Amino acid sequence: MSSDRSLARRLCLLLALTALTLSAQAADADRDPIVVQDPHYGEVLFYFYQEDYFPAIVRLLAAKQQQQLDNHPDEAELLLGGMYLSYGHHLEAAEIFERLLADNVAPDIRDRTWFFLAKIWYQRGYLDKSQEALGKIKRELPRNLQREALMLEAQILIDEGNYDAAIARLQNWKGKTEWASYAKFNIGVALVRLGRVDEAARLLDDLGDLDPFNEELTSLRDKANLALGYALLQDGQPRAAKAPLQRIRLEGPFSNKALLGVGWADAETEDYERALAPWMELQGRDLLDSAVQESMLAIPYAMAKLDSISQAADHYLNAIEAFHEETNRLDRTIQHIESGRFFDNFLDDDPLDSTGWYWRLEELPEGPEARYLFHLLATHAFQEGLKNYRDLSYLYRNLDNWQRNVDVYNNMLDTRKEAYATRLPRVEDALARADLDDMVSRKLEFDSTLNNIEESNDWLALANRTEFDMWGEITGLENAPALRADIPEAEEVRDKIRLLKGVLQWELERDFKDRLWRIRRNLHQTGEALVETQRSRRQIDESMRTEPLRFEEISGRVYDLAPRIEGTKMKVEDALSKQRVFLQSIAVGELQAQKQRLDIYTVQARFALAAIYDIAATVGHASE
Amino acid sequence: MDADSAMAKAMSAEAAESESREQFRSLDKDVQTLKKEVLDLNRDLFLLEEELLFPANSQVAFFISMDVGEYFELDSVNIKIDGKEVANYLYTLREADALVRGGVHRVHMANLKTGDHELIAIFTGKGPHVRDYRRGATMTFDKGIGAKYLELEITDRVRKQQPEFVIKEWE
Numbered sequence: 001m002s003s004d005r006s007l008a009r010r011l012c013l014l015l016a017l018t019a020l021t022l023s024a025q026a027a028d029a030d031r032d033p034i035v036v037q038d039p040h041y042g043e044v045l046f047y048f049y050q051e052d053y054f055p056a057i058v059r060l061l062a063a064k065q066q067q068q069l070d071n072h073p074d075e076a077e078l079l080l081g082g083m084y085l086s087y088g089h090h091l092e093a094a095e096i097f098e099r100l101l102a103d104n105v106a107p108d109i110r111d112r113t114w115f116f117l118a119k120i121w122y123q124r125g126y127l128d129k130s131q132e133a134l135g136k137i138k139r140e141l142p143r144n145l146q147r148e149a150l151m152l153e154a155q156i157l158i159d160e161g162n163y164d165a166a167i168a169r170l171q172n173w174k175g176k177t178e179w180a181s182y183a184k185f186n187i188g189v190a191l192v193r194l195g196r197v198d199e200a201a202r203l204l205d206d207l208g209d210l211d212p213f214n215e216e217l218t219s220l221r222d223k224a225n226l227a228l229g230y231a232l233l234q235d236g237q238p239r240a241a242k243a244p245l246q247r248i249r250l251e252g253p254f255s256n257k258a259l260l261g262v263g264w265a266d267a268e269t270e271d272y273e274r275a276l277a278p279w280m281e282l283q284g285r286d287l288l289d290s291a292v293q294e295s296m297l298a299i300p301y302a303m304a305k306l307d308s309i310s311q312a313a314d315h316y317l318n319a320i321e322a323f324h325e326e327t328n329r330l331d332r333t334i335q336h337i338e339s340g341r342f343f344d345n346f347l348d349d350d351p352l353d354s355t356g357w358y359w360r361l362e363e364l365p366e367g368p369e370a371r372y373l374f375h376l377l378a379t380h381a382f383q384e385g386l387k388n389y390r391d392l393s394y395l396y397r398n399l400d401n402w403q404r405n406v407d408v409y410n411n412m413l414d415t416r417k418e419a420y421a422t423r424l425p426r427v428e429d430a431l432a433r434a435d436l437d438d439m440v441s442r443k444l445e446f447d448s449t450l451n452n453i454e455e456s457n458d459w460l461a462l463a464n465r466t467e468f469d470m471w472g473e474i475t476g477l478e479n480a481p482a483l484r485a486d487i488p489e490a491e492e493v494r495d496k497i498r499l500l501k502g503v504l505q506w507e508l509e510r511d512f513k514d515r516l517w518r519i520r521r522n523l524h525q526t527g528e529a530l531v532e533t534q535r536s537r538r539q540i541d542e543s544m545r546t547e548p549l550r551f552e553e554i555s556g557r558v559y560d561l562a563p564r565i566e567g568t569k570m571k572v573e574d575a576l577s578k579q580r581v582f583l584q585s586i587a588v589g590e591l592q593a594q595k596q597r598l599d600i601y602t603v604q605a606r607f608a609l610a611a612i613y614d615i616a617a618t619v620g621h622a623s624e
Numbered sequence: 625m626d627a628d629s630a631m632a633k634a635m636s637a638e639a640a641e642s643e644s645r646e647q648f649r650s651l652d653k654d655v656q657t658l659k660k661e662v663l664d665l666n667r668d669l670f671l672l673e674e675e676l677l678f679p680a681n682s683q684v685a686f687f688i689s690m691d692v693g694e695y696f697e698l699d700s701v702n703i704k705i706d707g708k709e710v711a712n713y714l715y716t717l718r719e720a721d722a723l724v725r726g727g728v729h730r731v732h733m734a735n736l737k738t739g740d741h742e743l744i745a746i747f748t749g750k751g752p753h754v755r756d757y758r759r760g761a762t763m764t765f766d767k768g769i770g771a772k773y774l775e776l777e778i779t780d781r782v783r784k785q786q787p788e789f790v791i792k793e794w795e
Contacts, residue, residue, distance in 0.1 A: 039773050582651055
C-alpha cells in the first residue's frame with residue numbers, strides 16, 4: 001500500500017501508549033508523529049481510542065496473521081503490548097515489552113512502562129514481578145513517578161516483612177511533599193512493627209502535628225496520630241497516647257477508633273469518669289464499627305469500676321441484645337452471599353460492553369450486604385478479583401455469541417453447498433455448448449480474410465447485400481446477349497449500364513477504407529470479448545476446481561472451531577466458579593471475622609454480667 | 625483492653641493476606657491463560673467469518689477516516705453502491721472522537737462482481753460555525769480480482785475553511 005495514498009492523518013502512538021498506561025502527564029508531544037499507512041492498523045486504533053480493548057486486540061491479531069500491518073510492524077507490536085496491559089493481560093504484555101522495550105523505545109517511555117507494569121503487578125499481588133519491573137527502571141522517570149516508584153518499592157518490602165530494608169529505602173527522603181509524608185508514615189509503621197516505638201513516635205508525632213493543605217494529608221495526619229496513639233497505648237504509655245489521639249478529627253474515618261483509644265488511655269490511668277465521655281459519644285454511631293462495638297463493653301466496664309453496678313448491668317444486657325441481633329443479620333448476609341447470585345448483582349448495572357484494567361467498582365449494589373462489605377471495596381484482592389470475575393463473564397458471553405454464530409455458519413455453508421450442487425450441471429451444460437476454441441479459430445479466419453481483402457483492395461468484398469445484388473444484376477445485364485446487338489438502342493442501354501456500374505464501383509471504392517476500419521474495429525472488439533470470455537472460462541474452471549476445496553476447508557475450520565469454543569467455554573465457566581468462590585471466601589471471611597468478634601464480645605459481656613450478678617448476690621447475702 | 629493482642633492480630637492478618645494473595649495469583653494466572661486462549665479463538669473466528677461472508681475475490685471494504693476535523697463534526701454517513709443504499713451509520717461521540725484522533729472505521733463490507741461500480745457517500749454533521757452540513761462524494765471504481773479497499777476521507781481545506789470529502793482507493 002503506497003504511503004502517498006495512505007490515510008494521511010497524524011498521530012503519536014507513543015503518546016497514546018503512555019496515556020494508556022495510566023498517566024496523562026506522561027504524554028510527550030515532541031515525538032515524531034506516525035502516519036497510518038495500513039487501513040487495518042487504523043481500524044485497530046479506532047477501537048483502541050474508544051478503549052474497547054478486546055475488539056481492538058482481536059482485530060490487531062487478525063490483521064497481523066493476514067500480514068496486513070506490513071507498514072507498522074513495531075508500532076503494532078508495541079500497541080498490542082499496551083492494549084494487553086490495559087486489558088489486564090499483564091503477563092502477555094510483559095513478554096512483548098521484554099522483547100521490544102530494550103532497543104526500540106525511548107528510555108523515558110521504557111521506564112514509565114516498567115513503572116506501570118510494576119504498579120499493576122503489585123495490585124495483583126505479584127510482589128516478585130513488581131520488584132523485578134522496578135529494577136528495570138533506569139533513570140528517566142519523571143520526578144512524581146520516581147517518588148511513587150520508591151514508595152512502591154518500600155511498600156513491597158513492608159509487605160514482605162522486610163521492615164529494616166523498607167526503612168533504609170525511605171530514610172533519606174527529604175522534603176515536605178505529600179510523598180515525603182507518606183514515606184514518613186510508612187517508616188513509622190515499619191518501626192512500630194519492629195518494636196522500636198520511641199523512634200516511630202518521633203516520626204509519627206511530626207506527621208501527626210503537620211498543618212495539612214488538603215483532605216488527603218488531613219486523612220494521613222489522622223492515620224499517623226491513630227497509629228502513634230495505639231502504639232503508645234500498647235507500649236504502656238497511656239498519658240502520652242492521649243495527645244495524638246485527641247488530634248484526630250471528631251468526624252472522619254478514624255474518629256471512632258480515636259474516641260475509643262482516648263477512653264482507654266483514661267481508663268488505664270484509672271480515670272473512669274473521664275473515660276466514659278468519649279465512649280458515650282460512640283453510642284450513637286454505627287454498630288458495624290468495631291470501635292463502637294467495643295465501646296458497648298467499655299462503658300459498663302467503667303461504670304462497674306465507678307460502682308454504678310445496676311447501670312453497668314443494663315448496658316451489658318443491651319450490648320448482648322445488640323450483638324445478638326447483629327450476629328443474626330450477619331448470618332443472613334452470609335447465607336445470601338453463599339447462595340451464588342450475589343456477585344452477578346455487581347455486574348448487573350454494568351453493560352459489560354468492554355473489559356479493562358481501569359474498571360473499578362465504586363459502589364456496592366443496594367442490599368443488606370452492602371453495609372458489611374463496604375470497606376472490601378478498598379482492598380486490592382477484592383477489586384482485582386472482581387475485575388477478573390467481570391472479565392471472565394465477558395469472555396463467557398463472547399463465546400456464547402460465537403457459538404450461536406458458528407451454528408449459523410454451518411447452515412450457511414450447507415445452503416451454499418446445495419445451491420452450488422444445483423447450479424453446477426446447468427453451468428456445465430452451458431459450457432459444453434459454447435465451443436470457445438471454434439470461436440477463436442473463426443475469429444482468426446476472419447482476420448486473415450480481411451487481410452487478403454485489404455491487400456487485394458477487394459472493395460466488392462465489403463459491399464452490403466443490396467450493393468452486391470445490384471453489382472450482380474449489372475454484370476448480369478452486361479453479359480445479356482440482347483445487348484450485344486449493334487443497334488443504337490442497345491448502345492444506349494450499354495452506356496447506361498456502364499454508367500451505373502461505374503457509379504456503383506466508385507461508391508464501393510470510396511467507402512472501402514471506412515468499411516475496412518469498421519470491420520477491423522468490430523473484429524478487434526470481438527477479439528477482446530473472446531479474451532475476456534476465455535478469462536472468465538478459466539475463472540469458472542478454477543472456481544469449479546477450487547470451490548469444493550474451499551467449502552471443504554471452511555467446513556473443516558467451522559467443524560474444528562465448534563468444539564474449541566465449547567471446550568474454552570467450559571474452562572471459562574470453571575474459572576468463573578472458582579473466582580466466585582474466591583470472592584465469596586473473601587466476603588464471607590470478612591463477615592465471619594465480624595461475627596467472631598461479636599461472639600467474643602458477647603462472651604465477655606456475659607462474663608462481666610455474671611460477675612456483676614455475683615457481686616450483687618454477695619452484697620445481698622451480706623446485707624441479709 | 626485489646627492493645628496487647630494487636631501485634632498478634634496484625635501478624636495473623638498479614639499471614640491471611642499473604643495466603644489470599646497466593647490464592648488470587650494462582651487464579652489470576654488461570655484467567656491470564658484463558659484470556660489468551662479466548663483472544664486467539666476470537667482471532668480465528670473473526671478471520672473465518674470474514675472469509676465466509678466476504679471471500680477475497682468479491683470483497684470490497686469501505687473505510688471512513690478524518691484528517692484534523694476542525695471544520696466538520698461527523699454525525700452520520702450514508703453509502704450507496706450502484707444506486708442501492710447499503711449502509712447508513714450514525715456515529716456516537718466516542719466513535720467520532722476516535723476518528724478525529726486517527727482511527728479508521730470500516731463502515732461497510734460488500735461482495736461485488738468484477739467490473740465498474742458507482743459509489744455515492746453522503747456525510748451529515750456540523751460544518752463551520754456549527755451549522756448543519758450535508759455533502760456528498762461520488763466515484764466510479766473498478767472491482768478487479770482480489771479484495772478492494774476504499775477510503776472515504778474527510779479533510780480540512782484550510783484555505784477555504786471548509787471540510788472536503790474525498791474518496792480514494794487503497795492499492
